[in-house]
Amino acid sequence: MLEDDPTLFEQAEALLGGAAVPERDWEALAQAVEERVATTPLGSTPATLLAKPFEEDETDESAPEAPVTQLAELARSVAQQRSPSDVSGLALESLSVAARLRAQGDTLLERVRSAPLRPPVAPPPAPHAAVGDPSPAVPAPVRETTAAPPSAETAPAASGPAPLAARNNRRSAGLLLAAATMVLGGAALLIVLRQPASSPEHERPVEVARPDAPTVAPPQAAQEAAAKAPATTPSPAQHAEATELEQAAPADALAARTPEAQPAGAAEAEAQRPAPAVAPRRAKATPRTSAAPQQKVALAAQPEKAAPSKTKAPPSEPAATALRPAAATTSGLPQKPPTGAVQAAVGSVLASARACVAGSKSGSNATVVFASSGNVKSVVVTGPAANTPAEACIRSALGRARVEPFAATTFSVNVSVRP
Amino acid sequence: MSQRTDRELVEAARAGESEAFGLLVRRHQKRVYRLALHLLRDATEAEDVTQETFVRAYGALDRFDGRSEPFTWIYRIAVNLSLNAIRARKPSQRSSSPDDPRIESLLVERRSSVGSPSVATEDRQVALAVVEGIDSLSEVLRTTLVLVAVDGLSHLDASKVLGCSEGTVAWRVHEARRKLREYLAARGYGESDA
Numbered sequence: 001m002l003e004d005d006p007t008l009f010e011q012a013e014a015l016l017g018g019a020a021v022p023e024r025d026w027e028a029l030a031q032a033v034e035e036r037v038a039t040t041p042l043g044s045t046p047a048t049l050l051a052k053p054f055e056e057d058e059t060d061e062s063a064p065e066a067p068v069t070q071l072a073e074l075a076r077s078v079a080q081q082r083s084p085s086d087v088s089g090l091a092l093e094s095l096s097v098a099a100r101l102r103a104q105g106d107t108l109l110e111r112v113r114s115a116p117l118r119p120p121v122a123p124p125p126a127p128h129a130a131v132g133d134p135s136p137a138v139p140a141p142v143r144e145t146t147a148a149p150p151s152a153e154t155a156p157a158a159s160g161p162a163p164l165a166a167r168n169n170r171r172s173a174g175l176l177l178a179a180a181t182m183v184l185g186g187a188a189l190l191i192v193l194r195q196p197a198s199s200p201e202h203e204r205p206v207e208v209a210r211p212d213a214p215t216v217a218p219p220q221a222a223q224e225a226a227a228k229a230p231a232t233t234p235s236p237a238q239h240a241e242a243t244e245l246e247q248a249a250p251a252d253a254l255a256a257r258t259p260e261a262q263p264a265g266a267a268e269a270e271a272q273r274p275a276p277a278v279a280p281r282r283a284k285a286t287p288r289t290s291a292a293p294q295q296k297v298a299l300a301a302q303p304e305k306a307a308p309s310k311t312k313a314p315p316s317e318p319a320a321t322a323l324r325p326a327a328a329t330t331s332g333l334p335q336k337p338p339t340g341a342v343q344a345a346v347g348s349v350l351a352s353a354r355a356c357v358a359g360s361k362s363g364s365n366a367t368v369v370f371a372s373s374g375n376v377k378s379v380v381v382t383g384p385a386a387n388t389p390a391e392a393c394i395r396s397a398l399g400r401a402r403v404e405p406f407a408a409t410t411f412s413v414n415v416s417v418r419p
Numbered sequence: 420m421s422q423r424t425d426r427e428l429v430e431a432a433r434a435g436e437s438e439a440f441g442l443l444v445r446r447h448q449k450r451v452y453r454l455a456l457h458l459l460r461d462a463t464e465a466e467d468v469t470q471e472t473f474v475r476a477y478g479a480l481d482r483f484d485g486r487s488e489p490f491t492w493i494y495r496i497a498v499n500l501s502l503n504a505i506r507a508r509k510p511s512q513r514s515s516s517p518d519d520p521r522i523e524s525l526l527v528e529r530r531s532s533v534g535s536p537s538v539a540t541e542d543r544q545v546a547l548a549v550v551e552g553i554d555s556l557s558e559v560l561r562t563t564l565v566l567v568a569v570d571g572l573s574h575l576d577a578s579k580v581l582g583c584s585e586g587t588v589a590w591r592v593h594e595a596r597r598k599l600r601e602y603l604a605a606r607g608y609g610e611s612d613a
Contacts, residue, residue, distance in 0.1 A: 012549050012603060015525040015542065019457065019569045021449040022523060029452075029466065030444045033473045037440060042433075045478035049499045050492075052582020054559050356593065392574075393593045396586030 336411045337370065337403035345401040346415055352400070353417045356393035357385050363418030364390070366398055370411045374403045377410060385417065425489040433480050440480075444473045447490055450570060451497045457565045458501040460554070462520040468504060472497040491579040494572075498562060498580060505558070522546045545608060552602035556595055563588055564595035 337345075346368065357364060364383030371377040379395040394417055403411075423431070423442070431439035451472055455465035476493050483492055525546040553561055566577045567588065574588045581588065 011542070011545050012599075012608065015546050015549055016568045017571070019453065019521075019525050021453045022456070022462070022520065024452065024466065026445070026448060029448060029470060030441060033444045033448075033470050034437065034441045036470070036474045037477045038437065040474055040478050042478060042481045045475045045482075045496075047482075049475050049496050050479055050482060051499070053495065053498045053502055053562065054581060054583070352590075356590065358597070389589060389593050392586050392589035396584065396590045399584075399586060 333372075333405055333407040335406060336408045337374070337406045341403050342370075342411070342413050345403045346398070346413060349397050349401045350415065350417070352397035353394045353415070354419060356390045356397060357417055357419045360384060360390075360419045363416055364394065366394055366415045366417055368398050368401060368413050368415055370401075370403055370406075370413070372406055372409055374405045376401050381417075383417075426485065429480065429483055429489050432477070433483075440473075440477055443489065443493075447493060448473065450490075451493065454494065454497055454565065454570050455501050457521055457553075457569050458498070458562060459504060460519055460521055460550070464504055465520075468497060468500045471500055475500065487579045488576070491576050494566070494580040495582070498566075502558065502562070519547070519550055521550045525549065548603055548606055548608055549599070552599040555602055556598060560591050560595040560598065563591040564599070567592050568596070 353366070362384050364381055364385035366382070367380040369377045369379070376399045379398045381391045381394050385391050385394055398415060398417075423439070425443060425446070428439045428443045428446075432443065448469055452465055452469040455468040455472070456462060459465050459468060472493060475496050479496070483489065522543065553564065556564065563577060563581065566572045566580060567574065572580065574585045574592070577588045578585045
């Protein structure tokens with residue numbers, strides 16, 4: 001087949017491979033060089049001539065690049081082009097907008113609390129478009145910070161989406177962040193609650209801001225925190241779950257935000273503990289104060305939605321276990337990269353990989369192993385492309401994927417490379 | 420006396436032995452010229468670049484760190500000089516013609532084995548289509564293909580010349596061949612193999 005064989009047809013290959021060196025007066029050429037060299041001082045050659053001719057990731061028109069369809073990818077790409085001062089400025093601006101909207105959110109939550117229970121109403125698509133790819137932008141439980149001012153740990157939440165604002169409008173990005181934070185707050189909290197404690201495969205990295213931190217993070221801290229912010233792009237399944245849970249969230253979220261559920265001093269003590277730096281409020285709720293009953297209320301309010309939730313977290317399960325949040329390390333890194341971030345990373349290079357098997361009748365599989373740094377450690381290609389020139393091509397293409405650093409040693413993902 | 424290696428010649432040239440660098444020039448100038456010819460498509464320019472390559476290499480001997488082979492290091496200088504020359508050209512100088520010196524280069528080996536004039540004519544047409552197809556490639560793909568397919572460098576050596584990974588070289592060569600094959604097929608070449 002024409003497309004299956006990457007080599008040229010025989011005649012052309014023979015011509016290419018048999019390119020000869022035309023006859024010249026080589027001795028004269030060499031002597032001319034020697035004459036010039038005699039007057040050439042060492043160190044006279046500019047460094048540009050010794051540099052590599054092309055950048056490693058230099059693209060050309062022949063390398064199809066996947067369009068940036070994920071906001072997370074967009075944000076990351078823009079963030080790489082921003083100076084630190086810009087990022088910190090945007091972070092502060094986003095924080096101020098978020099603080100204002102948080103205050104409005106308290107009023108909204110009061111209204112929700114006082115409203116009678118009704119069947120869930122499908123949320124409008126727009127918030128989900130924003131929620132769909134929060135990536136590092138929206139660590140969900142930021143909402144758990146109640147009315148306390150944002151702390152240093154909240155900085156990632158605010159500084160994360162700043163690059164997005166650079167792409168569009170800084171202010172609107174701040175509003176987007178605040179809105180996404182509020183919308184996701186309750187939903188993501190319940191996602192965390194519904195994670196089976198014994199199933200690390202479903203653990204998701206979640207960061208919780210210290211509710212008692214008194215001041216806004218300084219720009220420097222915001223930058224550092226932004227650098228550590230994990231990508232939390234949810235998968236489509238998580239979207240659905242978030243949508244579902246969001247409808248049952250208000251009562252639970254209110255419980256989480258109730259001041260008596262979390263004394264300020266206790267929260268600080270929790271934050272200083274080396275244990276998982278997630279959801280300290282939930283951990284405090286373990287002694288059956290108010291959080292667990294509130295969850296029951298929330299689930300009971302939406303029986304058709306709550307049923308699957310009960311199967312995941314049986315009522316008989318101890319509250320501390322049932323409410324244990326997604327795993328995160330003491331360093332703040334997620335245990336493993338978020339599914340959405342992995343999908344985005346692989347998706348961004350998949351088109352290049354598919355180009356390697358263009359024309360083939362069947363696809364191949366590749367196992368991409370990410371190191372904890374977020375870089376690809378190895379790529380194993382199986383299927384028809386294995387042991388062919390396409391294998392190295394696929395390895396090279398997929399090897400360019402990158403996710404945020406994570407705590408686990410490695411993380412593997414299987415990729416189907418179809419022509 | 421056994422032949423000195425490239426590294427030994429470089430060390431000797433650094434130490435001030437002018438004949439050592441002359442040996443290095445004579446050892447590699449033909450291949451450098453062929454590389455420049457296929458990148459530049461002009462014999463005179465290729466000769467100039469070849470000469471300039473060795474002069475520049477001598478001027479940078481103090482910066483040769485020995486991490487790569489001298490010839491890949493010299494090749495990199497040649498590629499950079501060729502690309503500089505190409506980028507300094509006017510657009511009108513970019514088209515191929517039947518007088519393209521690369522065609523003669525491609526046909527030299529074939530001529531000795533082909534006796535029939537009709538076959539020789541066909542070879543010339545194919546060679547012209549090949550160089551036109553190579554010209555249709557991007558700068559990156561064309562340079563990589565010339566290094567590997569025409570000059571015969573291994574992917575490892577080509578990766579050192581270009582400063583990229585072997586995988587990247589493999590992908591570029593694969594992509595260049597695929598595009599070149601499509602180009603030739605669109606012009607009626609190689610269809611019988613399809």
